[in-house]
Amino acid sequence: VKMTTAPYNYSYIFKYIIIGDMGVGKSCLLHQFTEKKFMADCPHTIGVEFGTRIIEVSGQKVKLQIWDTAGQERFRAVTRSYYRGAAGALMVYDITRRSTYNHLSSWLTDARNLTNPNTVIILIGNKADLEAQRDVTYEEAKQFAEENGLLFLEASAKTGENVEDAFLEAAKKIYQNIQDGSLDLNAAESGVQHKPSAPHGGRLTSEPQPQKEGCSC
Template structure:
């Protein structure tokens, strides 16, 4: 049973050591990984989320930030409808690299992918090297949203995925994204199929009256 309205595929992208895997682990399992582990290729997580009266199933792919994996992870970008671009608030270079990551994602997915930028490690305010205004301006350039979060404390982690999901649903409801078009990679679940069937108008029988014109006949006498 596909007990959801839609299935969205998300990718988490950014430089190495910005906390992509920790954000995913915090969101899916509410845990924090103390020991740093380099992602070898990709990691995967899934979750259900309720948004605007819809049940959305999320497939979330966390991609490696090392250049050595770049050719492999590009294949995971395809059919993604949402992209979470992550940088480290205490590392300016990771912020400056977002333009490169953004262009790479667009080259593999297309302009319709929805973007949210995440400034991770918001718990380290005294060490921050990127101001909120800068990140907001970049998000505007990417036609996306911006959230500051902490994978350590869990602050705003859920908000990342809720905001991105709401953004996509708004695009669907406005008609800008067609969930039935395969290029978006969206899967339609049983809840949505059932909901759509309830709105299909039933064919109503209508009685039709047909009037035939009466033609006068002229009789001739023999």
């Protein structure tokens, strides 16, 4: 394998967090997205788990760094520290358990208070494969999402339905925010790192550029 190509095979890193009640399938969604497998009998996450995957958005390769947080109340203090500098947040509930849906406003309050104003939040109704046990309608969740300016999808970590789309839709929106200038890449809290690849055969130089006289730019 020739290693003459750019030092990175992606142009951006986006930081994501996954939040929501215990047992809604946050870890299973992450596992399905990164490993393309369903993890039955997921143990409850203690603190925070981590996964990555490189995707393509508008022809650009983007590495997603995904922090999967524990849903249990006793870990709330630990997990809150991971909200900082998240470019995207997947807020998950279980369509078969109304209590997990009812708690969304509390998760949303945390997300809004602890992330930056441009963080893209996508609402995910997981376990869409369990239609017979449905306890929350698609319509009401969609309305909640619209009222709160969230993207929304129902997904199934078990069948893989819409899992890919959930992570991709958020990435597309983040990328769009970068393109239209509403997301400042230089802000420490943006949750995005730009990694320009070296020109072919060239090297990334760190030589200081000559200063123009009287220019304060």
